[in-house]
Amino acid sequence: MMARLPRAVPAAWLKVHRSLQSGVEGKGAGHGANAGAWWWRRRRSYNTAPTKAALRLPRMEYQDAIMALNTLQTNASTLEQIRREQQLGRTKGTLEAMKSFVHRAGMKIEDFDQLAIIHVTGTKGKGSTCAFCEKILHEYGLKTGFYSSPHLVQVRERIRINGKPISRELFTKYFWQVYNRLDETKDIDAGAMPAYFRFLTILAFHIFLHEKVDLAIIEVGIGGAYDCTNIIRRPVVCGVSSLGIDHVSILGDTMEKIAWQKGGIFKPGVPAFTVSQPSGPMSVLVERAKEIGCFLQLCPDLEDFWSEGERLSLGLAGEHQKSNASLALQLCRTWLQHHNHPDFPPFQQPLDFAERYEMQQPPISSGFCLTTPMINGLRDTKWLGRSQILKRGPVTYYIDGAHTIGSIKACVKWFQEHSLKEAKAVGSGPVVRVLLFNTTGDRDAAALLKLLMPCQFDFAVFCPNLLDMAQNLNAAKCGLDQKNYTVSLENMLSRCLDNHRAWCKLTEVKHDNLWNLTGSTLEGSTTFVKRGGLDEEMLLLRGPECEHITTRALVFPCINNGLQWITQGRDSDLQPSLAKPPNVHPAGVAALKEASSIQILITGSLHLVGGCLKLLDQSLSQ
Template identity: 65%
Template sequence: EAFKGCHALSLPRALGRVATRLLCRALSRLPWVSFQDAIRMLNTLQTNASYLEQVKRERGDPQAQLEAMQGFLERSGLKVEDLDRLNIIHVTGTKGKGSACAFTECILRNYGLKTGFYSSPHLVQVRERIRINGQPISKDLFNKYFWLVYNRLEKTKDPAHASMPAYFRFLTIMAFHVFLQEKVDLAVVEVGIGGTYDCTNIIRAPVVCGVSSLGIDHTSILGDTMEKIAWQKGGIFKPGVPAFTVAQPERPLEVLRERAQERKCPLYLCPELDDFEEGCRALELGLAGAHQRCNAALALQLARTWLQRRGCQGLGELKEGPPSTELLGGPVPLAPAFQLTDAMIQGLRDTEWLGRTQVLSHGPVTWYLDGAHTTSSIQACVRWFRQAHRPLALSPCSGSEVRVLLFNATGDRDTAALLKLLVPCHFDYAVFCPNFTEVSVANNADQQNFNVTLENALTRCLENQRTWTRLLEEKVGQDPWLPSPLRVGGLLQPAPARGSLLLVAFCLCPSRDTVHGGMLLVSIPSLVRLTGGTPRVWGAAPGCDEVQCLVGGSLKLWQGSASGHN
């Protein structure tokens, strides 16, 4: 009672290790300890000293990462063989793996199965990462399993095992506990980064594996070529476990084939979705964009193979005989298409996956939200954006609307390559901002990220803005839409007329939330409030009454935009 009303996480700082353990166990049983308190404790695993020790110890020995993960799992009360009971579908890839997982989960849920789904990152709340029957687990369930796992790990600390697992590892372990204790029929598990050394790869006996489209991403971890990245992705293949992939560039596909042979895993190429539509009406997908068709095709193979291997009936006849499962040295065989069941068709139609080709309306503003952050996914995003807003495909926008780009890119991504693909969309304004939704996130622990400082985030935004300016200057004289000379002399130059450009630095400033000398915004909701009024505040020509805003470059940027919209 004496602690009631105190901030639950301000106490451990003043206590010793033993007292902290006792307090953590006590906190987990107190009704007034909130979901946000559990998230704040989880967030301490983003930067704690023990994690830095882990990184130092494991650097140069990637296999040690999996050994460490197994140790954490056992300290939490589970063994690796316990995971076999989850009937896992394990999916990796660079682009579309989350969408493929979402399609797969929805199809199997339509068969009446109780599904678990572990994905990353979250968009609004951490509990979105762990889903049962398509829904994020409740705050009460999150609290229950968070403290169960945290206390067991805290209790088992000793000189030989002094560390706690880092953020993603902890959530992975927690997801396994949730799925086992809530008795799901299957778990769809999305790889975090790569595959071979990803902490989800302690899974030893999945029912089926999948590899979505490959691309260049996370180069500092996975390597700087498609071949190196394919090698990492192929690390999830397991002996005798069927695996499926979509059409890939020739050499990366060859690497996947070699990895499958090496691991004695039968690997197949998915047929096009068109092959499933022969003789029936076109399939309706719950996720927009032509690029989702290959994700849906992968999901159909994963779902049917899972059902087949678990002895389910009524799967729909194959349109031709199954390919040989012999591990030959030839090309990757094409899996046959099959007759779709009503549950499969319904599952594809019902799939929802926030932050991917999503459209939201807010007064005169239409938000086009997509987490695209690789060159291929940005290309797909541009195609979807033009298709969703038909006039874009033909010409720059009319005098009645303003077209806005809201962009950020993080990590080691090649911003210039991404932005170059967006120039042809003819945006009137380009807004570059960090992935922050508030000046202070103290009251919203779900959005805290201790791995990125405000200074670094703003520096990256300025670099992105300069890159955009340079790309536009290079286009002057080539694109009749761009005026000459181009008015890009500063961050906050107003556009005197339609067709001119305003580049806005989307910054955090703790003391102001005002428009000054152009536009200086302190948080993503500032943009939402600004555009939620009349679009004329953008300096558009008289008569403008619509704003079309594309949000891309980062899933976390989608999170802020959606939060601000809500």
Template identity: 45%
Template sequence: MSTRSYKDAVDHLNTLQSNAAALDAVRASGGRLSQFAIPEMLEYLERIGYTSTDLNQLNVIHITGTKGKGSTSAFTDSILRHALPGTKIGLYTSPHLVAVRERIRINGTPISEEQFATYFFEVWDRLVANVRPSPTTPPMPGYFRFVTLLAFHTFLSLKVDATVLEVGVGGTYDSTNIVPKPVVTGVAALGIDHVSVLGKTLEEIAWQKGGIFKEGVPAITLNQPGAGMRVLEERARELKASQFVIAPTIPELSEIELGLAGEHQRQNAELAVALARSFLKTQTSFDDESSLPQSFRTGLERTRWPGRCQTIVDPKRENVTWYLDGAHTVESLECCMHWFASPNVGLRPSHQKPTRVLVFNCTSGRSGSSFLGSMYTTVAAQLRLHQVNEPPEAFFDHVIFCANVTYADGHFKGDLTTLAIPEDDLAHLKTQHQLASAWSALVPSFPPSHTHVLPSIEHAVHEIEKIQSSEPVKVLVAGSLHLVGGVIEVAGLSDLAL
């Protein structure tokens, strides 16, 4: 008999993960399998005791995009919490960094382990008790679908006043897209680099994202590339959105220090302001017509979103500062390097050069050449911009390519377990060796002894601890949110980072 603890809940949840072969099958289907997602999600929702109409009680702000949707969600959540003190705001995002309960937050705080376990097993038991014979719908939902159902159940049980709901992948067929009438919908940036990575045209990606638009509901977006904007407008008309609006620029943003670092966060903040304003106008007596109300300013300044352009001074390792950014596309990695290779971050205002370390991983080593090449090019440009007399090939003193395995003994922290890495890849560190080869080709002069291919995140942290330097050691961790979360866990940074 299960003790029904948080650990038990995580163990049960991990049985719902798709392995690498299953994920390959979905990709090979060209997305056809995704078309069953909405009817299947509605069936699962009914099996746990709800109808889709019940979800309208959550007063949802639904947000998608190929980059920036998580940051936009965090900004929106923070604005609402400061504009509506005393209310209960739910936030659902993915993925998590260290603990799966981070995905479900109330007033900015992840639900407790006890709450997670309680609501988890309520959903689990209802699904088990109400199995319906079906030729297409599996008896149990996959990992993301289950956590989405759990979030809906949690928010309904706790009677939240508003819900900021981040799309997982895409939009049209995403598991979150079963709310019949959200209050407002938003589309963050459509990253050009996703076109080549996903093997889809910009029009196809925009069509997917625009699938969250609903009849009679405002649709708000940012300025998008031409074809993307045209398709979003078409989707807004097709799905009968009440209006289609481009979030206005806000000059005052340049006067405040956003809670999230990086120039690219300005446009995410502008979209969040537009979404929050639309929500408040329809749901409350809010009538502040100033371009940026004080509650909005405070919300933007106090936004926290771990693992995105985040700086952590290590409390235990002398002289070490961690720079954490889960950037995992060419465009987001360029933004990451604009941030890191700037004064008072990765650059020193004095003539002294800090010791810089890159810890990097990505889902496929084949992407390494474009990812690392983009980072290197951005560093070179930043050094010229800031007139730093330093060759770009010497910017990093060490580079570490490690697997996302948490511990040196080959095990994962329960919440960080992943079955998505092919076993052969993991056994031979295929991706990491491909990354090392790409780095060597990119920077032939880089000393081989300072390029490290390691089997776990714990190995990487130990390698950093070996570095002897009289200068500050600045460690950039990028390429994977899973990697960033593992570093936070292994390096003992949770209390400061999360």
């Protein structure tokens, strides 16, 4: 259903028109001096004047912009058609369509050459790598732009300037500039508007050009070769983080096929770096580099870098972050070399680089002495929803958006290490471990859940990525930024039940031992309790006759209900559910109420993590 947009309000337009003239959110005090004489800004002309479309803007409110943006979400049938076309190799048209949208939005592809781009792809770790790069280069006094996906709480998190999500005012202003330009030129492309991610990519480039950032760090959405971010012609440097199996319906079902897609961001004459990869996909990356004419190098271990007296530490937890940090250091040094920074001599790409690939392995780049901005940047990097710990009295939330085999393995290692330290600190009191889990897309939930088994959870809780059951009736209170029109509520709940079945099978809990809300055994193959429609609560709980099995599995209809049950009122900062509280079977409640510590691992989906953070940290919604 298309959202109705409010009519234009002249007074609101006047306010925005003034902000266009004054140039809100400039470089910031002392920026030019900090950047130093080594960096000169490219000032090629880019038209920033309001267009005719901008004069017909709707009310300039953030929520109106998000409502309009949500109309660009692709429905399930269209998504399936896109997947079929991608499987048939008809994806080259994606970039041609993107170029057309960029032109209709009032830009040229050549304009993006001004942005001094770092382009990063990979299966896991690409967001963290970009976050490290952003912080390091901002420490050098540069005005940074960073485009990433998905967002956790608010859409504007995807477009960051100087390490912070763009303000609501600027998002709204620039959104309507781009949206109205595209809307008034729909007839050019038979009434087409770009889909959600394409639009946000165009918007990010538009914002970075208008805000005159010194550099733009661009994280690939999915894949690389045909990702809409790959309209970039001349990045300064490219990076490939760790590869793994993900998005198989789009990228292919082997790591070699996926590596081919990721290597598609390489550009002729542009240096590129990757981290250690399995031999098969590494060979593919090398072949792609040779074919395209790109000098690909392998990052050294983080231990191969050194500093003069300053201790090296990472702001992001987990052993896996070391390779991301190493990749970020190489990307940042190359960017600085390209712009003649005095700390690093200019990079000279060897003419015979294709001959340097031995045994399908790229040459290893050398470590180097880290500068103070690099050390400070690595130490101070923050990246919400990744290896994040939130302590609330007796309740500790371990939050990690891992959703692939490799990232779940890293998540398990991180959780076991830190939860064990906490348990030892608690002493002799009982500690209860709870898993809060969901998956999206075509991911193999059973494979991910199997990797989580060593954590020895006392309870496993499954819920869709819905904040609250009231979200379906009152989106304004729950947040339009997290509305998802690409999948139905029934499908989301069915996915949770599939995850629940997989967990029960792993823990040898039989479905005929599931109990409903009143405590009576479910009959036959019944999979969920339906009371007056899907707007009411739905809960599955292992029955008390199975006490010899330690893990109990539950399904809730929304995140809020799940968290309310897990915490049992022991987190005073957790806001109560907008819907009526679920009528929960009493089994297990005493253990949660009496525990000295409740350790909750939230994982499997970045969208689940985003919903949890919205409920747990109100400041993220401001």
